[in-house]
Amino acid sequence: MHAEVDRYAVMGNPVQHSLSPLIHTWFAEQTHQALVYEAIEVPLDGFPEAVARFQGEGGRGLNVTVPFKEAAWELADERSARAEEAGAVNTLVLRDDGGRFGDNTDGVGLVRDLERLGWPLAGRRLLILGAGGAVRGVLGPLLATAPREVVIANRTLARAEALVDRFQGRGALSARRFEDLNGAAFDVVINGTSASLAGELPPVPEACVRGACVYDMMYGARPTPFLEWAVAGGARHSADGLGMLVEQAAEAFFVWRGVRPQTAQVLLDLRERLARGC
């Protein structure tokens, strides 16, 4: 069954504060695509049913956010190479025949945002903080930019080591505890922990951020606690993850519609809206 206007949505829990409906509505206006996009909060035990219902009602595609990205990977009957490597899906294409194509646009979103910022990655030393779903999703595209070295530091060392195993052979990748980073210097530091969500800081030695370009995947109206700390500690440049959010959305839009929206103005407008508190 087809809805009159193509329907898309983001599913997550919680999802009411998601900026995705706004971003995709702006993309649709800009590219003259007729579609509607909504946020659907899904019960923790109800994701497969919610996807089936949305698809049954004619829904054409979904973004998937915390905590359903692995479940979305399971539900896809065909996946892109980048979704396969991430073990997680943030974009589903829902086909008329009931099929589901799963993709992951988080990594390419981050890399495009770093390109926009003009932060070089090839031949550079990268420090990635955290070893959860977000980091697993971005590692492949980051390694594809040919950095000299990538160190993953995580509170639970075993999770960082598991990522090193998963991406074995893709570059100079190693796992460390935060306390073992003493004395190490990096060109680019990416915070992929969820520490900022709780207003906490990952225990990184200050020397790691001195002179570095420092990125926090988290974003907000104000600089995150991690970015404030890094700038005070001598970071050369800093940026939050709003650009990554917009770029991953643009890539999802392209996967669904075959049209690539412009992102620069959308990012500026979104930043202004966040600053105004709406």
Ligand code: NDP
């Ligand atoms: P997960 O729950 O999968 O992983 C959380 C990670 O953070 C783990 O490595 C965990 O360590 C670490 N961690 C949590 N609290 C602390 C702390 N107090 N100190 C040190 N380490 C801590 O989360 P995700 O990977 O899904 O998300 C991580 C972040 O990325 C979130 O802030 C999320 O908002 C952001 N994100 C942003 C996106 C964007 O588009 N901008 C897209 C996707 C995610 P341990 O393993 O020891 O528990």
